[in-house]
Amino acid sequence: MFDRNQTTPSISCIMPAYNEARGLVSVTERVLAALNALSPKVEIIIVNDGSRDDTSAVARQLCALHPQVRLVDLSRNFGKEAALTAGLDAALGDVAILMDSDGQHPVSLLAEMLQEWRQGSDVVYAVRRSREDQSRLHKRLANLFYSLVNFGNPVKIPAGAGDFRLLDRKVVHALNSLPERHRFMKGLYAWVGFPSKAIDYLPLDRESGQSSFRLGGALRLGVTGLLAFSSAPLRAVGLLGLLLSMLSLGYATWVVIEYFWLGISVPGHATLVVSLMLLSGVQLTAIGLLAEYVARIYDEVKQRPNYLVAENRGQGLREDKTPA
Ligand code: UDP
Ligand code: MG
Numbered sequence: 001m002f003d004r005n006q007t008t009p010s011i012s013c014i015m016p017a018y019n020e021a022r023g024l025v026s027v028t029e030r031v032l033a034a035l036n037a038l039s040p041k042v043e044i045i046i047v048n049d050g051s052r053d054d055t056s057a058v059a060r061q062l063c064a065l066h067p068q069v070r071l072v073d074l075s076r077n078f079g080k081e082a083a084l085t086a087g088l089d090a091a092l093g094d095v096a097i098l099m100d101s102d103g104q105h106p107v108s109l110l111a112e113m114l115q116e117w118r119q120g121s122d123v124v125y126a127v128r129r130s131r132e133d134q135s136r137l138h139k140r141l142a143n144l145f146y147s148l149v150n151f152g153n154p155v156k157i158p159a160g161a162g163d164f165r166l167l168d169r170k171v172v173h174a175l176n177s178l179p180e181r182h183r184f185m186k187g188l189y190a191w192v193g194f195p196s197k198a199i200d201y202l203p204l205d206r207e208s209g210q211s212s213f214r215l216g217g218a219l220r221l222g223v224t225g226l227l228a229f230s231s232a233p234l235r236a237v238g239l240l241g242l243l244l245s246m247l248s249l250g251y252a253t254w255v256v257i258e259y260f261w262l263g264i265s266v267p268g269h270a271t272l273v274v275s276l277m278l279l280s281g282v283q284l285t286a287i288g289l290l291a292e293y294v295a296r297i298y299d300e301v302k303q304r305p306n307y308l309v310a311e312n313r314g315q316g317l318r319e320d321k322t323p324a
Helices: 021-036 055-065 080-090 109-118 136-150 169-176 185-192 215-229 232-260 269-302
Strands: 011-017 042-048 069-074 095-098 123-128 161-168 196-201 309-314
Touching (some): 011 021, 021 042, 021 055, 021 109, 042 055, 042 080, 055 309, 069 080, 080 169, 080 185, 095 109, 095 169, 109 161, 109 196, 136 215, 169 185, 185 215, 215 269
Parallel strands (some): 011 095, 123 196
Antiparallel strands (some): 069 309, 095 161, 123 161
């Protein structure tokens, strides 16, 4: 059998970049130096996710300077999940490493990741040791998200594990074969399985610029993850309906008893208004929740691609010598 201890794999490092022009050169060169120390056959795939700054131009210069650097230039901003998907589709290495292009993921971890791969793990994922860089609310919401999405789910998404990870070719194939549109990568990694190993790390400061996933962005991603990986919200609404029906049945029985046995005729105006409002509120919320799922089904059936590539540049591990 193919012995991982004896081989040096070719490595594709995928770096999604959105408005990272200022830090891109130093981050890419740092990553490249670290990769070169690990294997003679490496490529860095910068996926420019429709940046509004000079990321594309900077990446082109990097391609011209280093034959190992490739650029996948998306036609517009499709979001990080789609950018990672584009990178994974383009990757040619025996292993793929996903890494942010803002310098927050320490390159010192790469050797350790490869070592774990050699020892048999198909997925080596980095877990952030702290969330000190995030607000208390953000941390609370992140914890809430993981308990909700993992509640009653046979596939558990590890808390704090991000996109910084090494994937064996097998896993890359598996991920590329999943056709879904609303991609929540953290869920997909967990869903495909394979022997996995966690290693922890402390995220560094950004090279420059600011995060795209402050509270709003993180919330949106959280909702996508929750709806894509759990039907618990639907079940919760069903249970709520059942509970309310039982309560109102109980109340109806009580009203009948009051009227016939105790001789009290209940005026009931307030009760009527309150229960009407409560019930229509619950119903509208349930319909809204259903609508969220339906909208996502609609997006799935349209079968639009997850991203569009405007241009492919650079050599990397590509065989054909099409000029860059
Ligand atoms: N990113 C991307 N498309 C987007 C937003 C972000 O490709 O629409 C990239 C970004 O350039 C960075 C990585 O995803 O390399 C992580 O983004 P960011 O640093 O903003 O998020 P955080 O580190 O706070 O999670
Ligand atoms: Mg970042």
